[in-house]
Amino acid sequence: MNTKPLAFTGSRLDRADNIRADADALAALTNWRARLLLLDGLMPRMDDHGALAWGTLADAVDDAELVFLGLDEGKACFAAVPQHGDARPRMANPALWAAMQALSPDDLAIYGGARSVTDWHARHRFCAACGGPTKLAKGGWQRTCSSCNTEHFPRTDPVTIMLVEHDGKLLLGRGLGWPDRAYSALAGFVEPGESIEEAVAREVLEESGITVSDVSYIASQPWPFPSQLMIGCHATATSEDITIDTTELADVRWFTRAEVQAAMDGDVDAPMNTPPPHAIANYLLKWWLERV
Structure with a gap:
């Protein structure tokens, strides 16, 4: 059988789950070495070589919620939650299909994970239990209700x-x-x-x-x-x-x-x-x- 990995699998990032729940360890990683995946909403930006474009945390919009994607050779990688999510099927966005074809398998895996979790955050800013506002927690792998403390987790x-x-x-x-x-x-x-x-x-x-x-x-x-x-x-x-x-x-x-x-x-x-x-x-x- 062809052993070529399926699209959106095989990310090189270390998810570093142990860091997500450690606020001090996570804060220590949000420094000048940290990388920010550059997105236009939920669309990937590309660099001059056709790869995913990365910036620094200084490129994030003020007050943007940042999701910790993992570590890449020791550098913390983040993605910002966009203002709006997008639950449309892939076929509804020809530009997205073109980007999928252009990205390398490794970049596609990173983008797919980042897209899923940031999209979830954009569409779950309010609690399903009481309707109160939720806030990002555990590096972006949880949202907690500010009113009733209900915990919400990215769904698959x-x-x-x-x-x-x-x-x-x-x-x-x-x-x-x-x-x-x-x-x-x-x-x-x-x-x-x-x-x-x-x-x-x-x-x-x-x-x-x-x-x-x-x-x-x-x-x-x-x-x-x-x-x-x-x-x-x-x-x-x-x-x-x-x-x-x-x-x-x-x-x-x-x-x-x-x-x-x-x-x-x-x-x-x-x-x-x-x-x-x-x-x-x-x-x-x-x-x-x-x-x-």
Whole structure:
């Protein structure tokens, strides 16, 4: 299997969790050596070499909340919380897609983590328990209510994304509003009280009318739009009889190994286009094709 890391994984930063809760240690790191990730809102700035642009803490807007991202060769790295968050999907921002394609894997991992946590802070300035204002705590890995002291933590939403197989064919779907030949693995959020296996079975049944068994884990990927953990799985279908949920999907169909391979090879006559290279769905298709 291709060992190239998934997009948004492999950050070089040491998260230094022990420092987050130590106010004195954290304060000692906020000096002239500290680095500030330069962002325009939640968009990354690039330097002359196409890498993430970094400044000093002097570049932060007055009174900006600073999130401690971790240590890079002993230097503390921070990102400022923007005035507004952005819960839109990645596809809604073409400039962001272009930046994702330009950044190196290491920079993309740093940016993804910074985007997720600063976006969460921007959208959680008030307490869900009492409505009071919250303030940043533990280096940015917590918010505490100023009124009732309720503690809030950055959230990550688990999403199952699964390859469903039957007799050497794959079940793939096309979302509403997607281009005609754009197909990908079925996916859906894990609901409260569900295991990963149960979420896979429920989502596949809801979207395609197909029951599955033998759910197994393949790989996972953080996806910072706004903050999800994509949990890649494989499952075996009990039949090929499709009943599409037209409220969620435009189409669901079976693809042969040859058809999937042609699409991954860039064949313009293939019946489908592959998911973008940064998405875990692309990785899952490669994994499936490389299985003996």
